Amino acid sequence: MNNWITIAIPKGRILEESVGLFGKIGIDCRELLSDSRKLIFENADQRMRYMIVRATDVPTYVEYGSADLGIVGKDTLMEQGKDVYEPLDLKFGYCRMMVAEPAGLASSDDPAGWSHIRIATKYPHVAESYFAAKGIQVEIIKLYGSIELAPLVGLSERIVDLVSTGETLKQNGLVEVETIAEITTRLIVNRASLKTKHRRISEIIQGLERVLQAS
Amino acid sequence: MVDFQNWTPMTITKPDISLPRGVSDFLPDAAAKIGYIEGRIRRVFELWGFRRIITPKLEYEDVLSIGMGEELKGRTYRFDDRQSGRLLAFPPDITPQVARIVATRLNNWPLPHRISYSGRVLRQTEIQAGRSREIFQSGVELIGLDSPEADAEMVAMAVEALQGLGFDDFKIDMGQVEFCRGIMAASGLQGQPLHELQQAVSRKDSSAVARVLSANSVPEASHREISALPRLFGGREVLDDARRVVTNSRSLAALDNLCQVLDILEIHGVSDRLTIDLGETRGLEYHTGITFEGFVSGLGEPVCSGGRYDNLTARYGFNAPATGFTFNVLSLLQALQHRPELEASTTRDFLLFNRRDDRREVLKVAHLLRSQGYTAARDIIRRDYDSSLEYARRMNFRCMLVVGDDSAGGGCRAVRTRDGRTLTLTMEQLQQNGLMKFIEESQGDE
Numbered sequence: 001m002n003n004w005i006t007i008a009i010p011k012g013r014i015l016e017e018s019v020g021l022f023g024k025i026g027i028d029c030r031e032l033l034s035d036s037r038k039l040i041f042e043n044a045d046q047r048m049r050y051m052i053v054r055a056t057d058v059p060t061y062v063e064y065g066s067a068d069l070g071i072v073g074k075d076t077l078m079e080q081g082k083d084v085y086e087p088l089d090l091k092f093g094y095c096r097m098m099v100a101e102p103a104g105l106a107s108s109d110d111p112a113g114w115s116h117i118r119i120a121t122k123y124p125h126v127a128e129s130y131f132a133a134k135g136i137q138v139e140i141i142k143l144y145g146s147i148e149l150a151p152l153v154g155l156s157e158r159i160v161d162l163v164s165t166g167e168t169l170k171q172n173g174l175v176e177v178e179t180i181a182e183i184t185t186r187l188i189v190n191r192a193s194l195k196t197k198h199r200r201i202s203e204i205i206q207g208l209e210r211v212l213q214a215s
Numbered sequence: 216m217v218d219f220q221n222w223t224p225m226t227i228t229k230p231d232i233s234l235p236r237g238v239s240d241f242l243p244d245a246a247a248k249i250g251y252i253e254g255r256i257r258r259v260f261e262l263w264g265f266r267r268i269i270t271p272k273l274e275y276e277d278v279l280s281i282g283m284g285e286e287l288k289g290r291t292y293r294f295d296d297r298q299s300g301r302l303l304a305f306p307p308d309i310t311p312q313v314a315r316i317v318a319t320r321l322n323n324w325p326l327p328h329r330i331s332y333s334g335r336v337l338r339q340t341e342i343q344a345g346r347s348r349e350i351f352q353s354g355v356e357l358i359g360l361d362s363p364e365a366d367a368e369m370v371a372m373a374v375e376a377l378q379g380l381g382f383d384d385f386k387i388d389m390g391q392v393e394f395c396r397g398i399m400a401a402s403g404l405q406g407q408p409l410h411e412l413q414q415a416v417s418r419k420d421s422s423a424v425a426r427v428l429s430a431n432s433v434p435e436a437s438h439r440e441i442s443a444l445p446r447l448f449g450g451r452e453v454l455d456d457a458r459r460v461v462t463n464s465r466s467l468a469a470l471d472n473l474c475q476v477l478d479i480l481e482i483h484g485v486s487d488r489l490t491i492d493l494g495e496t497r498g499l500e501y502h503t504g505i506t507f508e509g510f511v512s513g514l515g516e517p518v519c520s521g522g523r524y525d526n527l528t529a530r531y532g533f534n535a536p537a538t539g540f541t542f543n544v545l546s547l548l549q550a551l552q553h554r555p556e557l558e559a560s561t562t563r564d565f566l567l568f569n570r571r572d573d574r575r576e577v578l579k580v581a582h583l584l585r586s587q588g589y590t591a592a593r594d595i596i597r598r599d600y601d602s603s604l605e606y607a608r609r610m611n612f613r614c615m616l617v618v619g620d621d622s623a624g625g626g627c628r629a630v631r632t633r634d635g636r637t638l639t640l641t642m643e644q645l646q647q648n649g650l651m652k653f654i655e656e657s658q659g660d661e
Binding site: 189193 | 490
């Protein structure tokens with residue numbers, strides 16, 4: 001039981017990319033891509049266990065040690081600030097966390113003069129600490145999706161959100177005004193697991209590191 | 216807006232009995248388990264010659280602050296003292312209190328001091344996380360020694376205590392804060408870049424480390440040292456890896472020191488329990504040398520932590536090198552929760568059920584059992600046999616003892632709660648050694 005490694009992975013693109021990446025270091029988990037409703041998969045030969053969880057829950061499972069490893073976007077890590085190790089940037093899932101506003105406002109706007117602005121976002125902690133570091137007072141409106149809608153209906157003047165191609169922003173008449181951070185997918189590790197299972201986990205980290213450097 | 220905190224439906228008029236977040240009531244079973252854990256730990260401390268002190272639950276905030284870093288200060292509960300007009304604080308850590316006591320009350324005593332403590336401290340936590348604000352600490356301080364043997368003694372004791380508690384899969388992860396500090400100092404980085412670097416190293420985030428390095432100019436030797444830092448964890452081979460890349464003298468001295476401690480731990484026979492992490496910076500600010508944390512598998516947070524703090528007593532006016540560590544008892548409880556030894560600590564031995572109106576015999580039997588060290592409680596309530604047995608089961612008694620049963624021929628009848636089997640015992644048998652074992656293992660009356 002204690003030789004097993006448990007990995008928490010969210011569904012969707014991260015899952016597909018991760019399965020490919022693990023395949024390259026000899027960890028076969030293609031079973032995860034089957035159209036199953038199972039939430040937990042086991043591979044007794046490789047002593048691996050996989051849990052399918054929501055992306056925002058990955059850091060929690062790892063911090064509490066229910067999973068030894070997790071795969072999750074840097075955006076989620078920044079928002080939650082959990083005490084986990086994040087030894088590897090897996091390089092995929094690239095996007096940017098940015099501040100955007102309507103094109104009309106942007107043409108005459110000066111970010112240096114912002115004061116008491118209203119921001120709609122899925123990332124209240126990131127937004128709050130970003131603006132606090134700049135000394136700007138903000139009113140944060142937490143939304144759970146379709147953030148781009150907020151400025152269109154006057155809920156907020158600006159948004160903080162992820163953008164990859166910028167297409168959604170464009171279609172909703174928004175432009176990017178400031179970049180907060182570049183986001184990629186990370187491998188995270190529970191603190192106790194790194195110590196109590198350090199051989200197996202180091203092997204995985206080093207293996208992935210070699211694959212990533214080669215690509 | 217509806218005030219949910221104070222909101223109750225009109226029909227219910229119960230008093231508000233909520234507790235502040237982050238504190239708990241520990242009911243008898245949990246409290247018994249905590250008592251068991253603390254008892255085992257305290258016994259190890261005693262066996263190594265440590266003597267307990269009891270520190271106050273309240274101190275003046277400015278006095279306590281002398282011995283605390285910024286992080287702990289920020290997590291301290293403070294309030295006004297109406298009598299003195301000064302600020303009071305609940306200690307968030309016992310070590311600064313011990314440092315004060317040693318520096319001001321024990322400063323004329325011969326060194327070293329071997330001191331243990333067991334108590335509760337309060338710390339502010341992020342309310343969202345739902346973590347406990349109350350921390351049960353059982354720890355030791357070894358004051359007046361700067362020798363590696365003293366550091367090794369702390370680690371060896373931690374191993375012994377964890378083994379005594381029944382853990383077979385745990386690691387003590389060791390570091391040396393001077394190693395990291397040497398590398399950081401040699402880099403010449405300051406302010407924001409240094410802060411970012413420290414954050415990245417503590418997360419072992421090599422890509423963030425690389426980003427800081429590419430954005431700032433650092434000497435080439437430093438560049439190599441810093442890049443290696445997030446990967447310098449593992450077994451003893453890490454020390455060789457470190458020696459290959461590290462050139463600054465402060466870090467090299469830290470490596471030598473760690474080596475000496477590891478050699479002594481080899482003699483203690485605990486080497487297979489150790490891992491090394493040279494990039495760990497989570498120790499408290501007052502640490503100055505060897506630090507360590509204990510991890511058990513399946514639990515995210517450390518169960519014990521500690522290290523060397525050579526400058527702390529000096530802040531209270533008495534210069535003495537020191538080392539120490541503390542167990543987080545609630546983490547241990549979480550990890551050990553369902554072990555048989557802990558479950559056993561929640562049981563009681565005998566519930567005495569009297570068949571007669573005359574209580575002389577039953578009280579005599581109770582006295583007899585207690586004098587042999589058994590826990591024995593009287594079922595004073597008048598109820599029938601089945602109800603009493605049900606109560607005994609529900610309340611974790613191992614045995615109900617029926618006294619005054621005429622069919623028992625002047626003896627008693629023991630009823631094992633686990634399976635309801637009965638066993639007739641003479642008064643002589645009641646006084647024999649190993650009574651409970653005899654009852655537990657008996658096949659019962661036919």
